[in-house]
Amino acid sequence: MTSGDVKQLVWGAILLALAACVPLVANGYWMSIALTIAMFTVLSTSWALFSGPTHYISLATAAFFGVGGFLVGTGMSDYNTDYWTMVVIASLAGTVLAFLVGLATLRLSGVYFVIFTLGLAEMIRTLVSWIQNNFTGSRGLYVLTDLGEADIYIHLVLVAALVYLAGWWIARSRLGFAMRIIGNDEMVARHVGINTAFSKVILFTFSGFVASLVGALIAPRYTYIEPNGVFSPELSFIVVIMALLGGTGRLWGPIVGVIPFALLQEYINANYSNYSTLVLGIAFLVIVYFLPHGVLGRLEETWAKRRRSTW
Amino acid sequence: MVETSLVLAVQNVTKRFGGLVAVNNLSFDVSRNEVMGIIGPNGSGKTTMMNLISGALALNEGTISLNGRYISRLSSHEINRRGIARTFQLVRILPSLTLLENAMAGMVFGHQRLWGEQARHEASKLLERVGLGGQQSVPATALTYIDQKRLELARALAAKPEVLLLDEWLAGLNPTELQEGIDLIHSLRDEGITIILVEHVMDAIRSLCDRCLVMAAGAKIAEGRPQEVLSDPEVIKVYLGEDI
Numbered sequence: 377m378t379s380g381d382v383k384q385l386v387w388g389a390i391l392l393a394l395a396a397c398v399p400l401v402a403n404g405y406w407m408s409i410a411l412t413i414a415m416f417t418v419l420s421t422s423w424a425l426f427s428g429p430t431h432y433i434s435l436a437t438a439a440f441f442g443v444g445g446f447l448v449g450t451g452m453s454d455y456n457t458d459y460w461t462m463v464v465i466a467s468l469a470g471t472v473l474a475f476l477v478g479l480a481t482l483r484l485s486g487v488y489f490v491i492f493t494l495g496l497a498e499m500i501r502t503l504v505s506w507i508q509n510n511f512t513g514s515r516g517l518y519v520l521t522d523l524g525e526a527d528i529y530i531h532l533v534l535v536a537a538l539v540y541l542a543g544w545w546i547a548r549s550r551l552g553f554a555m556r557i558i559g560n561d562e563m564v565a566r567h568v569g570i571n572t573a574f575s576k577v578i579l580f581t582f583s584g585f586v587a588s589l590v591g592a593l594i595a596p597r598y599t600y601i602e603p604n605g606v607f608s609p610e611l612s613f614i615v616v617i618m619a620l621l622g623g624t625g626r627l628w629g630p631i632v633g634v635i636p637f638a639l640l641q642e643y644i645n646a647n648y649s650n651y652s653t654l655v656l657g658i659a660f661l662v663i664v665y666f667l668p669h670g671v672l673g674r675l676e677e678t679w680a681k682r683r684r685s686t687w
Numbered sequence: 688m689v690e691t692s693l694v695l696a697v698q699n700v701t702k703r704f705g706g707l708v709a710v711n712n713l714s715f716d717v718s719r720n721e722v723m724g725i726i727g728p729n730g731s732g733k734t735t736m737m738n739l740i741s742g743a744l745a746l747n748e749g750t751i752s753l754n755g756r757y758i759s760r761l762s763s764h765e766i767n768r769r770g771i772a773r774t775f776q777l778v779r780i781l782p783s784l785t786l787l788e789n790a791m792a793g794m795v796f797g798h799q800r801l802w803g804e805q806a807r808h809e810a811s812k813l814l815e816r817v818g819l820g821g822q823q824s825v826p827a828t829a830l831t832y833i834d835q836k837r838l839e840l841a842r843a844l845a846a847k848p849e850v851l852l853l854d855e856w857l858a859g860l861n862p863t864e865l866q867e868g869i870d871l872i873h874s875l876r877d878e879g880i881t882i883i884l885v886e887h888v889m890d891a892i893r894s895l896c897d898r899c900l901v902m903a904a905g906a907k908i909a910e911g912r913p914q915e916v917l918s919d920p921e922v923i924k925v926y927l928g929e930d931i
Contacts, residue, residue, distance in 0.1 A: 550796070559783070566762065567764075568793050569798070
């Protein structure tokens with residue numbers, strides 16, 4: 377480890393500690409926004425660990441997130457299982473699912489991968505609704521705990537710490553280097569001895585694990601779990617848009633997109649709630665046309681240009 | 688144990704793309720430290736043969752073995768780890784990485800592995816060797832076509848392969864660069880690397896190859912020393928057409 381590496385770890389720890397202090401100062405309204413931001417920070421950052429270097433755009437986040445929330449709801453309502461036991465079971469189930477999906481999608485690339493992941497999330501949502509309607513009765517699933525928003529927020533900050541630490545490690549590991557090579561040219565990657573399938577599945581599984589863990593941890597916030605809600609495809613799109621808006625080139629890129637976009641969404645939902653989908657669409661167009669490498673990528677380009685012109 | 692000099696054995700290999708037979712029942716052997724040329728008109732199956740050896744394509748029939756062990760059912764990353772490295776006919780560099788990272792890419796996962804400071808050190812020596820010294824942190828996209836070819840060679844050499852596949856690596860070089868390229872390949876051979884090259888540049892074939900194989904329409908039509916093969920009437924016919 378170089379001194380630069382250690383410095384990054386120290387800075388990361390300080391910022392996370394500060395983030396953990398938010399509940400001390402925030403009131404109910406801002407606590408709720410902070411919770412949303414924490415949730416999307418974890419989702420977008422872990423999404424970018426896989427999709428950033430490889431450019432495989434996954435729209436399956438909602439599938440794993442939904443499995444997390446739905447299993448916690450089912451376990452607690454139908455089987456009287458304890459909340460924390462269900463968090464463990466739900467995130468394990470999400471991990472296994474992500475592993476299987478990763479294996480199944482190995483041969484797909486580009487737009488086929490995108491469509492498959494979107495279709496998969498929808499299929500799981502429909503399947504779960506169908507099972508619920510036909511076999512388990514259409515009873516609602518309740519997640520009743522004594523956890524408040526501040527508690528859930530702290531849990532998510534801890535998961536964020538885990539994700540950032542994992543990302544920091546991956547960037548310095550052979551796995552991270554392999555992912556960058558795969559993102560550049562998968563054919564070359566195979567021909568320099570990289571087991572591309574293995575590397576991709578490992579990272580895809582990790583991001584699936586994180587998404588299902590977040591789904592499970594956030595469940596107490598909603599109290600009432602409904603498949604159409606937790607498996608909502610909009611969640612997958614928002615995660616992608618936030619990560620791309622910030623920039624996936626760096627570990628802390630996604631949060632640069634998450635914070636402004638979450639605030640914007642909050643404002644739109646409060647004032648013009650009919651237009652929230654429209655805002656999603658416009659944001660997507662803006663990113664594709666004007667910020668292909670995200671806000672951070674744009675800043676870095678400008679910075680590099682300025683340095684060159686002062687020579 | 689007596690050291691066998693046979694490194695690569697291709698036996699009765701056939702590759703079909705639908706109804707087209709790209710490689711037809713081809714067999715040849717390559718001995719240790721040999722430079723073997725594969726020549727033939729365009730579309731005769733040379734690059735397909737390279738792709739079959741490196742595992743980029745799966746063969747339909749036949750076997751390929753490296754040091755007596757079958758590699759023809761392995762995937763390309765496994766074949767690379769056994770010690771076969773290659774360059775591509777259409778240069779494939781890693782555009783978003785620096786030159787140093789491009790060279791390192793070849794040595795982190797392959798045949799002989801290095802990582803960290805040691806890998807950086809070896810990679811910079813390799814860049815020096817192929818003529819790209821002092822440009823380690825330059826992005827690979829900044830290179831000219833010829834320098835990209837050098838970079839690709841550095842990446843292929845990075846894991847100290849036993850067998851190196853060069854797919855038209857000398858194509859498009861000017862006379863000075865061609866001579867440098869030929870000298871470089873000579874020096875690789877002196878280090879004990881076995882080389883199979885697909886080439887159209889006849890001067891290179893004559894000065895580099897111990898043996899060459901001539902392909903036409905997927906089949907072998909001649910094999911032997913370059914001088915003999917290139918004066919074979921059959922070979923002249925496929926290259927220049929029939930006498931009228």
